[in-house]
Amino acid sequence: MDDALILRGARRCSAGKFLAWLAPWAALLGVGGFAILQCLVRGLNQTNMDNRFAFGLWIFLDLTVIALGAGAFFTGFLLYILRREELRAVINSAVVIGFICYSGAILVLMVDVGQPLRAWFTFWHPNVHSMLTEVTFCITCYLTVLAIEYLPILLKNRQLRKIPSFLVFEFELHKVMPVFAAVGAFLSFFHQGSLGGLYGVLRGRPFAFREGISIWPSTFFLFIVSAVATGPAFVLLTTWLVSKLSGKRLVKPEVFELLGRISGWLLVFYVGLKSLDTLVWLNRTAPGVGANPGQFFAAQPFGIWMLFVEIVLFGAAPALIFLSRRGRAGTGWLLAASFLACAGVATNRLVMTIQTLVVPTLKFEPYALYWPSWQEVATFLAVIAYGVILYSLSFRYLRLFPQERELQRG
Amino acid sequence: MENGADRNARYGMVIDLDRCTGCGACAVACAVENNVPPARLQATDRTGLTWMRVYRADNGKAFPDNRTAFIPISCQHCGHHPPCVAVCPQNAVDVDPETGVVSQIPERCLGCRYCMVACPFHARYFNWFDPTWPKGMEAALNPDVSVRMRGVVEKCNLCHSRWQAAKAKAAAAGRRVIDPADYVPACVEACPEKAIAFGDLADPASDVTGLARSADAFRLLEELGTEPKMCFRSKREWVRRLGDTDVARPESEGSRG
Amino acid sequence: MFPGIYGFAWDAGHIIFLGVFYTVVAVVVTTLVRAAVRARADVKAGRIEELRWHAAFAELPSSSRRCRHELSGEVADRACENRFDCRDCAAHAEFVAKRSAAVRALPGGQTVAGFELPAGRLYHRGHTWVAEAPGGTLWVGLDDLGAHLVGAPDELDLPPVGARLAGNGTAWRVRKNGISIRVLAPVDGEVVAVGGPDLGWYLRILPDGGEPDVRNLLSAAEARPWLLREVERMQIALADEAVGAALADGGAPVEDLSKVISPRELDEVCGMVFLEP
Numbered sequence: 001m002d003d004a005l006i007l008r009g010a011r012r013c014s015a016g017k018f019l020a021w022l023a024p025w026a027a028l029l030g031v032g033g034f035a036i037l038q039c040l041v042r043g044l045n046q047t048n049m050d051n052r053f054a055f056g057l058w059i060f061l062d063l064t065v066i067a068l069g070a071g072a073f074f075t076g077f078l079l080y081i082l083r084r085e086e087l088r089a090v091i092n093s094a095v096v097i098g099f100i101c102y103s104g105a106i107l108v109l110m111v112d113v114g115q116p117l118r119a120w121f122t123f124w125h126p127n128v129h130s131m132l133t134e135v136t137f138c139i140t141c142y143l144t145v146l147a148i149e150y151l152p153i154l155l156k157n158r159q160l161r162k163i164p165s166f167l168v169f170e171f172e173l174h175k176v177m178p179v180f181a182a183v184g185a186f187l188s189f190f191h192q193g194s195l196g197g198l199y200g201v202l203r204g205r206p207f208a209f210r211e212g213i214s215i216w217p218s219t220f221f222l223f224i225v226s227a228v229a230t231g232p233a234f235v236l237l238t239t240w241l242v243s244k245l246s247g248k249r250l251v252k253p254e255v256f257e258l259l260g261r262i263s264g265w266l267l268v269f270y271v272g273l274k275s276l277d278t279l280v281w282l283n284r285t286a287p288g289v290g291a292n293p294g295q296f297f298a299a300q301p302f303g304i305w306m307l308f309v310e311i312v313l314f315g316a317a318p319a320l321i322f323l324s325r326r327g328r329a330g331t332g333w334l335l336a337a338s339f340l341a342c343a344g345v346a347t348n349r350l351v352m353t354i355q356t357l358v359v360p361t362l363k364f365e366p367y368a369l370y371w372p373s374w375q376e377v378a379t380f381l382a383v384i385a386y387g388v389i390l391y392s393l394s395f396r397y398l399r400l401f402p403q404e405r406e407l408q409r410g
Numbered sequence: 411m412e413n414g415a416d417r418n419a420r421y422g423m424v425i426d427l428d429r430c431t432g433c434g435a436c437a438v439a440c441a442v443e444n445n446v447p448p449a450r451l452q453a454t455d456r457t458g459l460t461w462m463r464v465y466r467a468d469n470g471k472a473f474p475d476n477r478t479a480f481i482p483i484s485c486q487h488c489g490h491h492p493p494c495v496a497v498c499p500q501n502a503v504d505v506d507p508e509t510g511v512v513s514q515i516p517e518r519c520l521g522c523r524y525c526m527v528a529c530p531f532h533a534r535y536f537n538w539f540d541p542t543w544p545k546g547m548e549a550a551l552n553p554d555v556s557v558r559m560r561g562v563v564e565k566c567n568l569c570h571s572r573w574q575a576a577k578a579k580a581a582a583a584g585r586r587v588i589d590p591a592d593y594v595p596a597c598v599e600a601c602p603e604k605a606i607a608f609g610d611l612a613d614p615a616s617d618v619t620g621l622a623r624s625a626d627a628f629r630l631l632e633e634l635g636t637e638p639k640m641c642f643r644s645k646r647e648w649v650r651r652l653g654d655t656d657v658a659r660p661e662s663e664g665s666r667g
Numbered sequence: 668m669f670p671g672i673y674g675f676a677w678d679a680g681h682i683i684f685l686g687v688f689y690t691v692v693a694v695v696v697t698t699l700v701r702a703a704v705r706a707r708a709d710v711k712a713g714r715i716e717e718l719r720w721h722a723a724f725a726e727l728p729s730s731s732r733r734c735r736h737e738l739s740g741e742v743a744d745r746a747c748e749n750r751f752d753c754r755d756c757a758a759h760a761e762f763v764a765k766r767s768a769a770v771r772a773l774p775g776g777q778t779v780a781g782f783e784l785p786a787g788r789l790y791h792r793g794h795t796w797v798a799e800a801p802g803g804t805l806w807v808g809l810d811d812l813g814a815h816l817v818g819a820p821d822e823l824d825l826p827p828v829g830a831r832l833a834g835n836g837t838a839w840r841v842r843k844n845g846i847s848i849r850v851l852a853p854v855d856g857e858v859v860a861v862g863g864p865d866l867g868w869y870l871r872i873l874p875d876g877g878e879p880d881v882r883n884l885l886s887a888a889e890a891r892p893w894l895l896r897e898v899e900r901m902q903i904a905l906a907d908e909a910v911g912a913a914l915a916d917g918g919a920p921v922e923d924l925s926k927v928i929s930p931r932e933l934d935e936v937c938g939m940v941f942l943e944p
Contacts, residue, residue: 003930003931003934007944008934008935008938008943008944009934009935009938009939009944043537043538043539043540043560043561044521044536044538044561045450045452045453045457045538045539049523049538050454050456050457050538051456051457051458051526051532051534051535051536052456052532053456054523054524054526054527054536055523055527112522113520113521113522113523113561114519114520114521114522114523114536114537114560114561114562114563115519115520115521115559115561115562118500118518118519118520118521119520121500121502121518121520122499122500122520123668124500124668124672125500125501125502125518125668125672125673125674126499126500126501126668126674126684126685127496127497127498127499127500127501127674128680128681128683128684128685129496129680130496130497130498130499130524131497132497132498132499132522132524133499133684134684136499137684137688141688141691141692141695144695145695148695148699156726161722164710164715164719165706165707165710167715167718167719167722168706168709168710168714168715168718169702169703169706170722171706171709171718171721171722172702172703172705172706172709173699173702173706175702176698176701176702179694179698180695180698183691183694183695186691187691198524201496201497202493202497202527202528203491203493203634203635203636204493204528204529204530204531204631204634204636205527205528205530206634206655289633289634289635289655290633290654290655290656291633291655291656291657292656292657292658294658295656295657295658356527357527359657360657361530361531361532361631361655361657362465362530362531362532362630362631362652362657363467363651363652363653363654363656363657363658363659364465364466364467364481364652364659365465365532368456399726402726405728406728406729406730501673501674
C-alpha cells in the first residue's frame with residue numbers, strides 16, 4: 001500500500017502489520033500525552049517531586065538518554081573526522097537515535113520546568129557561570145545540528161529524492177557533513193561534561209561535590225568519558241534490537257566488533273578514572289568539608305553495594321568482555337556487555353540525581369526516598385513510545401542501514 | 411553610631427536556640443507578611459511553602475537525658491558565593507550589595523529547581539500548586555509584597571519590602587540612612603520569646619555583631635564555606651554540633667524535620 | 668545575551684561563553700546557507716541530472732560498481748571510482764594502453780546466456796546501446812536483456828525532439844506493472860528523432876562536438892563478460908530465498924520477464940539493472 005515510499009529492494013512488512021506494530025506505541029504516547037497535559041494544566045503537584053526531591057525521574061531520564069544518545073556524535077566523529085569507514089554502516093541509525101534522544105529530553109524538560117513558556121529566559125539573561133546555562137545552550141544547538149544531520153537521510157526517501165531541488169540540496173549537504181560532525185562533537189563534548197558539572201559544582205552537597213581542574217569538577221570529565229564509552233555500546237544494542245525485530249541482517253559482524261572494541265577501551269579508561277575519583281572524593285574532598293562519607297551510603301537501596309555494582313559489574317565487567325577476543329566473537333557476549341555498559345551509565349546518572357537528594361545535608365533532617373507518580377512514569381514511557389514510532393517510520397521509509405541490501409542475499 | 415551612606419550593610423540574625431520554644435509564630439508571621447498562600451489539602455510537608463520553617467532536633471539520648479531543641483530556618487543569606495546564585499541559569503537570584511540580602515526574582519524564574527538542589531539549607535520552596543486564597547482571605551494580602559505564580563521558586567528575602575518602607579520613611583525625612591528600628595522583619599517582630607536578634611552585622615554598634623561573635627554562637631554548615639549571615643547560639647554543646655556538615659546522627663531516631 | 672540586557676557584563680566569562688556560542692551558530696548557519704545557495708546554483712546551472720547520477724552511483728551496492736576492466740579480466744578486483752565515466756578516468760586510459768592485441772581482437776556479435784549482443788554496437792552499463800547512424804548521428808536503443816526485462820511497456824515517456832541529453836542522465840522513462848524505470852543516456856547529445864520498442868531503436872542523437880566521446884562505452888567483446896555477470900546477478904536476485912543462488916543450465920530467457928515475476932521483484936531487479944538504487 002505504501003510501496004511507493006519504501007526504498008527499492010528493501011523488504012518491509014505489509015502496511016497493515018506495520019500499523020499493528022505502531023498501535024500500542026501510539027496508545028502509550030496518548031496516555032503519556034494525557035499525563036503531560038495534566039502536569040502542564042494542573043501544575044507539577046501531579047508529580048511526586050517535592051522540595052526535598054526537586055529533581056526526580058525526569059531529570060534522571062534526561063541525563064540517561066543524553067548519555068546514551070552520545071553514540072550519535074561519537075560515531076559521527078569516528079566516521080567523518082577519524083575516517084573509520086566501517087561505521088558508515090550505522091551512522092544513519094545513530095543519527096536518528098540521537099535525534100530521538102535529544103528531542104525527547106527537551107520535551108521532558110519543557111514539562112519538568114515550572115514555567116515552560118519562559119524557556120527563552122535562559123537565552124536572554126544567561127548566567128555564564130552556571131552549568132545549566134551551558135547545558136541549555138549546547139543541547140539546543142546540538143539538536144539543531146542533529147536535525148540538519150537527519151535531513152539528508154530524510155531527503156533520500158524514494159519519493160522525496162525525485163524532487164530535483166531536494167536531491168541537489170541533499171548532495172550539497174552531504175559534502176559539508178564533516179563540518180556538522182565536528183561542530184556536533186565539539187558541542188557534545190561540552191554538554192556531556194556540563195551535565196556532570198551540574199552536580200560536581202554543588203558545594204552545598206558534599207555527596208555530589210568534586211574537585212577538578214579550574215572551573216570544571218571531575219564529574220565534568222567523568223560524564224564525557226562514560227558517555228563516549230557507552231555510546232558505541234548503545235548503538236550496538238539498538239542495531240541488534242532492530243535487526244531482531246525486523247528479522248533482517250543489517251550490519252556485518254565486523255561493525256559490531258569495532259564498536260565493541262572502542263567501547264571496551266574507553267570503558268577501561270572510565271573505570272580507572274572513576275575509581276580514582278571515588279577514592280579522592282571519599283578520602284579527601286568530602287572529609288575536607290567535614291562531611292562523613294559513611295553517611296552517604298546509609299540509606300538503602302543506595303548503599304555502598306550500588307557503588308560496587310556501578311563500577312565493577314557495570315563498568316569493569318563489560319570492559320573485559322569487550323576487550324577479550326572471545327567476547328567480541330560471540331554476539332551474545334557483545335550484547336550482554338553492551339547492556340551492562342548502558343546499565344552502568346544509567347546507574348551512574350541515577351546515583352547522581354537521586355542519591356544526592358536522598359542524603360540529608362543537615363544533621364536534624366531525615367533521609368528521604370522518592371517514588372515517581374504515574375504521570376511521571378507515563379511521560380517517561382511516552383518518550384520511549386515517541387522514539388519507537390519515529391525510528392520505526394525512519395526504518396521503514398529511509399535507508400538507515402546501507403549494508404542491509406547486500407546482506408539480504410546470502 | 412550612624413553608618414555612613416556609602417557603607418554597605420550586611421543584614422543578618424542571631425537566633426537564640428535556648429529561647430526558641432518551637433511555637434511557630436515566626437513562620438506564621440512570615441507567611442502573612444509575604445503573601446504566602448495557604449497550603450492545599452493535597453500538599454504534604456514536603457510540598458508546602460514555608461519561608462521560615464521550624465525544625466526539631468534532639469540529642470538522641472533516652473529518657474531522662476533526652477533533650478530537644480527547635481531550630482527556625484529561613485534563607486541563610488550566604489555571604490560568600492551563595493550556591494543558589496552561581497547555579498541559576500537565568501540570573502534570577504539577586505544579591506543586593508546595599509544590604510547583603512539574597513533575593514529571588516520570581517518573574518524571571520523558570521522553575522528548573524536547580525537552586526533548590528544547590529541549597530544545603532533547603533531554604534528554597536517551589537510553587538507546586540497554583541496559589542489560591544480562600545474567599546475573603548485576599549483582603550489580608552500585604553500590598554507591599556507581590557504574589558508569586560505557580561511553577562517558580564521563592565524564599566525568605568529578609569522582608570525586603572519592610573526595608574523599602576524604612577528607606578522611603580528615611581527619604582521622606584531627608585535622610586539617606588534608615589533608622590534600624592524601622593526595619594524589623596516579620597519573624598523577629600512576632601517571636602514571643604524575642605529569640606531572634608536582627609541587625610547589620612557590618613555595624614559594630616549593632617546587637618547582632620556582638621552576639622554573632624560570642625563563644626556559643628555557631629552557623630549551620632560553616633565548613634562548606636558559604637559564610638551564612640544567619641547565626642545561632644546555644645549554651646548546649648550538642649545543639650552547637652547540629653551545624654556540623656557530618657550528618658551522622660545519634661542511634662535513636664529522635665530527629666525529624 | 669546582548670549588551671544592554673540585564674546581567675550582561677563585559678567580563679571574561681561572558682565574552683568567552685557568548686563568543687563561542689555565536690561562533691558555533693555562525694558556523695552552522697553559514698554552512699547550511701552555503702549548501703542551500705550552492706544547491707540553487709546547481710539547479711540553475713542544469714546540473715540536476717549530473718548530480719542525480721552522482722548520488723545514485725554512490726548508493727549502488729558494490730556488486731553494481733565493478734570496473735569494466737575487472738569484468739573483462741584485466742584486473743582481479745576493482746570498483747569503479749569515476750562513476751562509469753571512463754572518458755576522464757586516468758586508470759581507464761592506462762588499461763586501454765596496456766590492453767593486449769588479443770583482447771582487442773575478440774569477436775563480438777554473440778549470444779550470451781540467451782541474450783543477443785550484436786557487433787557494431789557500443790554498450791552502456793545501464794543496458795542501452797549506441798550505433799553509428801547516417802549524418803554523424805547515433806542510434807540509441809535498449810539492449811536485449813533490458814528488453815526482455817521490461818517487455819512491452821505500459822507507458823513510454825520519450826524525450827521530445829530537440830531535448831538535450833546528458834551522459835549518465837535520464838534518457839527516457841518506462842512504466843511497467845506500476846514500476847517506474849529510468850533509463851540512462853549513454854552519451855551527451857541532442858535528440859533528433861524518437862522511435863520505440865517496435866522500431867528497434869528508441870532515440871536518434873546528434874552528439875555534441877564532431878566526434879562523439881564513447882570511451883565510457885563497452886565494445887561487444889568487452890560487453891560479453893559484463894553481460895554474463897549481469898545475468899548472474901539477476902538470477903541471484905530473483906532466486907528463491909529458500910533455494911539460494913542456483914545455476915541455470917540452459918533454457919531461453921522468457922520474452923517478458925515482468926509477466927512472471929512479482930512487481931516487487933521487478934522493482935528490485937530493474938533498480939539493479941538500470942543502475943537506480
